[in-house]
Amino acid sequence: MTPTEGGLRARYREQTRAEIKEIALRQLAEGGLAAIALTRIAKELGLSGPALYRYFAGRDDLADALIRDAYDDLAAAVGRAAEGAAGLTPRERLRAMGVAYRAWALSQPQRYLLLFGSPLPGYTAPPDTLLRARAALGPFLSVFEGGRPRPAVAPVVQQMEAWERRDPRVAGWVAEYAAGGDGCAVAGAVMAWTRMHGVISLEVEGQFTGMGHDPRALLDAEVDTLAETFGLG
Known part of the structure; x- marks a missing residue:
């Protein structure tokens, strides 16, 4: 195979994967994750069932790809809002990111519910989605860095501080966006997510x-x- 042939084949593969995911998103909008049917996707693309499995190993593999894409898009939307609000007060930055988070969800509700709606029985998202979820929440950490939490949330702050000390991965995540160490940034970001x-x-x-x-x-x-x-000021 020549380098040109290899490049064309790779581009065709990525194009076909993108088309499969586009159809799957339409099915997702029709009836949730359970509505995704590889046989229907193959028929729409003019592929045989076995041919489709060259691109995705099965429905769960396809769902994994959709979830990864959705988290990456959400993280990008929040990240753009954070960059646009740089220089504003922490309260203004928090509001700007909240607005962006909501706008993303409303613009593509089926993808939002794919991430945060009712899970499909028997399906487990791949471990790397945790990193993508943290990337979407990461910009909120810097907002709460140096906050002065009221006594009512002190237990949450203490628990998050203990979690940060206990888990090096969490500490690394916090360090990427904020100084961390006192649990305030994690507690604020997690509570922002829940709100x-x-x-x-x-x-x-x-x-x-x-x-x-x-x-x-x-x-x-x-x-x-x-x-x-x-x-927050």
């Missing part, structure tokens, strides 16, 4: 319909309350 997830998941699933409020205002209130709790 955002609570509001955004309910919105994505349509639970606020007919309630007469703007979910963005609710998210801003949650973020500002958290900023107050951690003494």
